[in-house]
Amino acid sequence: MNGVGFAKGMWVTLRHFLETYVDDVRYGFRKYAPDLDNFETRQGVDAQGAFTVQYPDEKVAVPERFRFVPFLVVENYDHEERPGKDWCTSCGICAKVCPPQCIWIVRSNDPETGRPVPEPEAFFIDIDICMNCGFCAEFCPFDAIKMDHDYELASYDRTTNHIFDKDKLSKEFRYWNTIAPTRAVEEAEARGGWEHKDVQKEARRGGSTRDKKADAARAEKREAVRARKEAAAAPKAEAPAAEAAPAKEEPAAEAPWNDDEEQKRKRREAALRRKAARAAKRAEDGDS
């Protein structure tokens, strides 16, 4: 062949080399600048040449379905009725469906009756064992456990930090909305509203009968909540049923999910103001 194939091969190498620099020229030698929006092009099918992402200074964008060690969804800390409440009912499906069996759940029991209460007393995930398969999130009937996007979990001592407890696992529902907005909407549609499944069932049933004591407690709680609501939001008189419909503008995507008490208080007030405004708007819409 007298080196023709050899020359062809070298030409391919040269072309790759040049392509990388063609892009550099196109982006004015600023392709690593974080403020440029060329990242999307460079990570798409049209990209040419080598493109190195300078981890950890910059990171590849992870898609919504990306899965890493799971977290537990808790109600937003500024939620009107159940701030910080676990969505988990400790039904144990995630622990059963976990292939490497890295989930440990202690179910809470009512200290008086001994009956199980639908919330976990403790919840552990051994992140060394977790294989990031996503079954727990997939099969959870309450959308209470979700796969996280935070993959930077390395630490210096695996024996002390790698069993995550409930505190460390819990993240606000708002956080789930920020990392996977599309799926959050889909799930809310499947549940029939933004609220937890049980809350909606409760709302539909209008308070039921199984346990008189629990019923009384619930009624008491509802009463307290109603009183608090009335005190907080005067214009709220119309249609609380509309609450259940998934409203796409509801989650504030830019809001952080873990902050101090002061911030929480402010956000809570802002949420109440927004709610009042919505109610007013609904009233207005209803009139016109």
Add this chain to the structure above:
Amino acid sequence: MVDMTIPEEQVVTGTIEDAIDKLKQRFPKDVSDDDRQGYSGVIISSDKLQEAARYIKDELGFDYLSNATAVDYLGEGVHSEDHLEMVYHAFRTTGGSALVFKAQTDRTNATLPSVTPVWRGADFQEREAYDLMGIKFEGHPNLQRILLWEGFNGYPLRKDWKEAYYEEDHKPFGSRWPAGHVHRAEEKSVFGKNVNYPADIDLSRLNDVSESTMYKAFGMGVDTEHVVDHNGVQTDQLIVNMGPHHPSTHGVFRMIMEIDGETVTKLEPVMGYLHRNHEKIGERNTFLHNIPFTDRLDYISSMGNNHGYVMAVEQLLALGAKYNPPTYRAEVIRVLMVELTRIVNHLWAIGFWLNDLGAFFTPVLYFVQERERILDFFEATAGSRMMCNYMRFGGVFADIPERIHSVSNLINDRVRDFDTMKFLTEMINERIPRSIDEVDEYLTQNDIVQARGMGVGYLSRENAIDYSAAGPVLRGSGVAYDVRKSDPYSIYPELDFDMVVETEGDMYARYLVRLGEMRESLRILKQLLPRLEYTHGESVTENNSAYSSKVPIGEAYGRVENGKGELGFYVVSAGDKRAAANPWRYHVRAPSFINLTPLGLMSTGGKVADVVAILGSIDIVLGETDR
């Protein structure tokens, strides 16, 4: 495509039923139907096994022994039997489904005649059965442990063998819920921190066998006394170990070579350094738990592994569980994923083969660029780039997303937003064909590739079949056998593609097969795009809401054509009350493992530097080889 040259008289056709009838006529006393519920095939009495095997191969035409594995029936559950059983799946290379035959033996003194004289492909598989199940094969040329070391105590795949950190026979473990007070397994284990053994541990069972015993067993030896003269160059006979820690072995794989100067006179692969007893783990798991574990076999092509496993279990589910087969869209998406995986696998295989030839990492990194786009799509669809865990019994995890979408938040400082179908269409119609043409342009005519590849690592057509080689190794030796065509599954029958066959049987032929197969995969992918369009909106997840699928009693062998060759899963569901959700037996027919059987044959007579490239041309992944 090359004309197939199978002599007319060798072609035996006819249905499996005909073959079984003939077999029963020939051996009226020793062959009986396997009439256990959900089982198929025949049971052959052990003293006639070898004779029957020869008849099955020579007269009935089942020349390709795909799978041979053992099952331990402990006399529990629905099976009242108490014996070890060897299961063989033989196929015709002209196509068609399996002739399944079995032989049974006593558990205490397990001995069976070896079928290695009939099919050399049974070599490693019988060694594996000896290693893990403790069946002795009479007449096996080299019956040694293969995945574990000599001196290992017990046969771990036997049902009454318990591993370290043993907790319960079956998952889910009771300690996890409702009183799941966490502990770390290593703190409770009898082995503690690995160095402090309790007094009642018998350390003598951890005896080591010296290397020279191993060389002797392989029939190798060092000979520095006897000097061979090769045209004035004097050489000694030496033993050289390549690996387990050697970059050319693509992982922790070891080859013991007996060399005469630069020439390899004998080669034996040694493996098991990455052995984790995947199958034992699989039998503790529920059927569902196993899906993510299959990702970790051949971690380059996890989608294909998922596909093989769910197909095997779906065969069992079809025996009578409440189960709907996958929808058409689910099948289309499965094939889409599997064909993209095949392209990834072949790019990877060719790239690393070139590494072995000396083109250090330049080509691999070009191929990785293309692979990245495919993995981006996998990540957006399945949630992970490599450990996809995407397929479920009766469907897939989720439909492909509308958009490949990354949002801005505290973790993502970069965002992306592509239309998925547009991304796919552009990738399949433009980007990947362009890069495959580039591979072709870059390498096919390259002088070094041709000089090093042609005529090296030769495997003849007959040997390829006899040694149960699979995938590009088999097709590179002129055997037109591709599970997608020969025993079609999923929606392959309606797709238009060709089998890529080369007759030379050398490394270069295997390279050409891989290159051709990538083009054929693209042809398939192009046909899938319109199918994706018109099935849009159809459900893909109908059946995966149940987290514990109860699987009916029976056995199933599901196989797919994976990038590396035929990947099979042999699954037995014992279906007793205690373990209906757990497989009784879960076996992986790993192409990376069985394709190594002819490695010694291909390397003998070659140079040491060629051995590295020959191993690269077989294309193994140690996660699958060692399991």
